[in-house]
Amino acid sequence: MSMKGVSIGSLVQPDRVHRSLYVDPELFERELDQIFGRAWLYVGHESQVPNPGDYITTQLARQPVIMVRHTDGAIRVLHNRCSHHGSMIAGDRCGHVASVFTCMYHGWTFRTDGSLVGVPVPEDYEGTGFDVRNPRNGLGSVARVHNYRGFVFASLAAEGPEFTQFAGGALLGFDNMIDRAPDGVEVAGDCFRVIQHSNWKIFLENMFDNVHPRIVHQSSARGAKTAQQRFPAGAANHISLETFRLLALDQSFMQRLEIENYPWGHSNMSGFVSPRGQDAEWLAYEAVLRERHGEERAEQILSRNFHHTMIYPSAVLQPSFQQLRIVKPIAVDRTQIDIWLFRLKGAPKIVFRKALSYANGANSPSNMVSADDFESYYRVHQGLAGPGSDWVILSRQMGRDVVENGTVRTRVGSSEASQRNQFQAWRRYMIDEDGDAR
Amino acid sequence: MSPAKLPSIRVFEEFLFRQADLLDSRNWDDWIALFADDGVYWMPLKPEQQDAENYPSIFLEDKALMAARVARLRDANAWGQQPPTRTVHLIANVRLDSGNGNGDIVVRSNFTVAEFRRDVLRHHAGTYTHHLRRAGKSFRIAMQRVDLINCDGVHEYNLQVFI
Numbered sequence: 205m206s207m208k209g210v211s212i213g214s215l216v217q218p219d220r221v222h223r224s225l226y227v228d229p230e231l232f233e234r235e236l237d238q239i240f241g242r243a244w245l246y247v248g249h250e251s252q253v254p255n256p257g258d259y260i261t262t263q264l265a266r267q268p269v270i271m272v273r274h275t276d277g278a279i280r281v282l283h284n285r286c287s288h289h290g291s292m293i294a295g296d297r298c299g300h301v302a303s304v305f306t307c308m309y310h311g312w313t314f315r316t317d318g319s320l321v322g323v324p325v326p327e328d329y330e331g332t333g334f335d336v337r338n339p340r341n342g343l344g345s346v347a348r349v350h351n352y353r354g355f356v357f358a359s360l361a362a363e364g365p366e367f368t369q370f371a372g373g374a375l376l377g378f379d380n381m382i383d384r385a386p387d388g389v390e391v392a393g394d395c396f397r398v399i400q401h402s403n404w405k406i407f408l409e410n411m412f413d414n415v416h417p418r419i420v421h422q423s424s425a426r427g428a429k430t431a432q433q434r435f436p437a438g439a440a441n442h443i444s445l446e447t448f449r450l451l452a453l454d455q456s457f458m459q460r461l462e463i464e465n466y467p468w469g470h471s472n473m474s475g476f477v478s479p480r481g482q483d484a485e486w487l488a489y490e491a492v493l494r495e496r497h498g499e500e501r502a503e504q505i506l507s508r509n510f511h512h513t514m515i516y517p518s519a520v521l522q523p524s525f526q527q528l529r530i531v532k533p534i535a536v537d538r539t540q541i542d543i544w545l546f547r548l549k550g551a552p553k554i555v556f557r558k559a560l561s562y563a564n565g566a567n568s569p570s571n572m573v574s575a576d577d578f579e580s581y582y583r584v585h586q587g588l589a590g591p592g593s594d595w596v597i598l599s600r601q602m603g604r605d606v607v608e609n610g611t612v613r614t615r616v617g618s619s620e621a622s623q624r625n626q627f628q629a630w631r632r633y634m635i636d637e638d639g640d641a642r
Numbered sequence: 643m644s645p646a647k648l649p650s651i652r653v654f655e656e657f658l659f660r661q662a663d664l665l666d667s668r669n670w671d672d673w674i675a676l677f678a679d680d681g682v683y684w685m686p687l688k689p690e691q692q693d694a695e696n697y698p699s700i701f702l703e704d705k706a707l708m709a710a711r712v713a714r715l716r717d718a719n720a721w722g723q724q725p726p727t728r729t730v731h732l733i734a735n736v737r738l739d740s741g742n743g744n745g746d747i748v749v750r751s752n753f754t755v756a757e758f759r760r761d762v763l764r765h766h767a768g769t770y771t772h773h774l775r776r777a778g779k780s781f782r783i784a785m786q787r788v789d790l791i792n793c794d795g796v797h798e799y800n801l802q803v804f805i
């Protein structure tokens with residue numbers, strides 16, 4: 205569908221959105237510019253680059269970037285693109301440079317703040333108007349970087365809200381995860397990387413959809429029950445199985461969940477499975493936390509159970525189980541998800557064992573739950589590709605949510621308030637104050 | 643057990659072919675029965691990964707998790723199995739490794755697996771490391787380690803069935 209003659213703003217209505225949002229390649233390109241090109245996107249965690257010269261590479265919208273720790277100790281996010289002929293400077297996913305990045309094509313060298321050090325045969329440039337002795341002719345930097353308690357976010361746009369103002373209430377989830385750590389958090393190993401053959405928005409909507417679990421995941425729930433009956437001792441070690449079992453309980457169970465939604469599309473949702481235990485090892489962890497934070501504050505942290513915290517459009521955190529899923533839109537029908545697991549430093553081993561069980565069981569490329577989620581994402585995308593019917597209905601509990609100071613709070617878990625909120629943010633990104641396409 | 647007392651390589655080949663055939667024929671109960679009670683199916687996320695306790699894995703399944711996976715695969719409403727996954731395993735280059743120190747026999751082999759689901763044919767390749775424990779005249783699997791050559795790459799589709 206061509207956007208000519210169609211108002212993008214009219215594609216998002218309070219209770220429904222047009223199918224073209226999911227399947228139109230032209231809208232997808234606009235999203236990369238207007239949403240991913242302007243929002244604060246997750247880049248990486250500081251524990252991935254502990255020493256000066258350590259770097260990781262990733263991609264923000266269309267922009268390949270290097271996140272590197274400079275000699276001054278600060279983390280820079282540079283364009284992974286030689287200022288000469290455009291070659292990526294770093295071709296691997298992580299690494300270390302002793303002093304400078306060297307381009308593999310013509311040997312240009314750059315410091316870890318991006319500044320140009322040198323080029324071969326500098327006299328070639330004399331009198332040409334390009335100054336190879338000016339350090340500023342080095343690697344570009346992303347417009348804005350914010351290190352939030354070790355989590356590095358970047359915006360490709362110079363203008364826009366500051367990070368903490370942008371993230372708003374979603375920082376409660378990040379704070380909760382970080383506060384659970386006696387000595388801070390660190391990334392545990394490499395991430396899982398998986399492709400969904402569907403539009404990126406379908407995934408984010410599903411994170412806050414509390415009607416699908418007992419339909420989509422009934423087979424996993426029955427599978428978990430079978431395992432718990434046949435191998436009770438072994439199954440008790442896997443919090444993933446207990447999570448699967450709960451997915452298919454009566455709808456009244458999911459109705460108890462609360463979702464808070466914030467400007468710019470973010471949401472927090474309360475959890476339905478808690479890592480808390482009564483065994484000695486777990487209680488020892490809670491004792492450590494009480495020691496650090498005091499009785500009252502520790503209890504606050506431990507009892508605040510978020511299932512999902514989303515910083516739209518790039519990051520979905522599971523604070524209680526220390527997993528972070530990053531959305532990378534590749535094409536209108538192709539989405540990469542990077543799934544990171546974090547370790548709470550200073551916590552007894554049981555805390556990580558539970559997080560690891562959750563990661564391997566519920567987030568790995570082999571996990572049973574997403575086998576059926578991916579199938580539903582695929583079928584939704586394929587169904588919406590058909591031009592026969594235009595609208596996707598998002599009106600569950602419409603008009604019954606509680607609105608307070610810009611925050612939309614659901615009354616019951618099945619409300620599609622988050623989905624509506626995501627699309628209102630989408631609309632705000634995509635059109636200007638006059639309602640015209642940006 | 644000294645190498646001199648080991649059965650011929652043919653015996654191990656037949657064991658590996660049988661486990662592959664059970665997977666290809668979706669005869670998962672008999673496949674799980676090949677494992678020792680404390681047996682583990684492990685697919686590391688990284689090549690050369692030694693530590694499954696402190697780092698994530700693609701699969702790390704004991705019999706309880708295997709049973710849950712199999713029950714789902716058989717469930718009439720496992721949507722991701724409509725249509726179902728078909729596989730064909732080829733196993734070759736079977737060789738005996740030095741033991742694992744627990745008295746288990748360690749057998750290494752290479753595999754390719756063709757996997758077909760809904761019009762898409764995928765290809766997996768890698769190395770098996772089987773830690774086999776004697777049980778009467780046969781063996782039970784103490785550990786089946788599956789190293790995909792693309793373990794730390796981007797995974798195009800969810801891995802629903804055991805490789």
